Amino acid sequence: MSITEKILCSKSHEYLLEEDEHYTVGLTDYAVEQLGDIVFVELPEAGTEFKKGETFATVESVKAASEIYMPVSGKILEVNETIADAPETLNEDCYEKGWLVKIEPTGDDSELADLLEYEDYKEELE
Numbered sequence: 001m002s003i004t005e006k007i008l009c010s011k012s013h014e015y016l017l018e019e020d021e022h023y024t025v026g027l028t029d030y031a032v033e034q035l036g037d038i039v040f041v042e043l044p045e046a047g048t049e050f051k052k053g054e055t056f057a058t059v060e061s062v063k064a065a066s067e068i069y070m071p072v073s074g075k076i077l078e079v080n081e082t083i084a085d086a087p088e089t090l091n092e093d094c095y096e097k098g099w100l101v102k103i104e105p106t107g108d109d110s111e112l113a114d115l116l117e118y119e120d121y122k123e124e125l126e
Contacts, residue, residue: 003095011124022104025100025101028121038061043101050073070103072111072112074103074104080099
């Protein structure tokens, strides 16, 4: 099963991957394509809490700077230090190596209601 069969996507192009007791959050392949060559990523500190829809990171590419929004409420458990040092990792592999943060969800399951399965997300883009 590919990772895209397991993720949920937001309309603002973040993805959510459920893993045991936490979620991994990152940018979809579509978002990365639209941004172009990514040159800088600013991530929050572990322990910070965010509500669904709040800006938790910034990504800068050769084209533009973009705010990244939290797809569900959560507390940052871990940040991907690799992409802070090598932002181009996002362009190379936004799912396996280029994830942004791992969070402990603090909201309830109703926050998942407006997230789309990857296939539905791709259809919405067309």
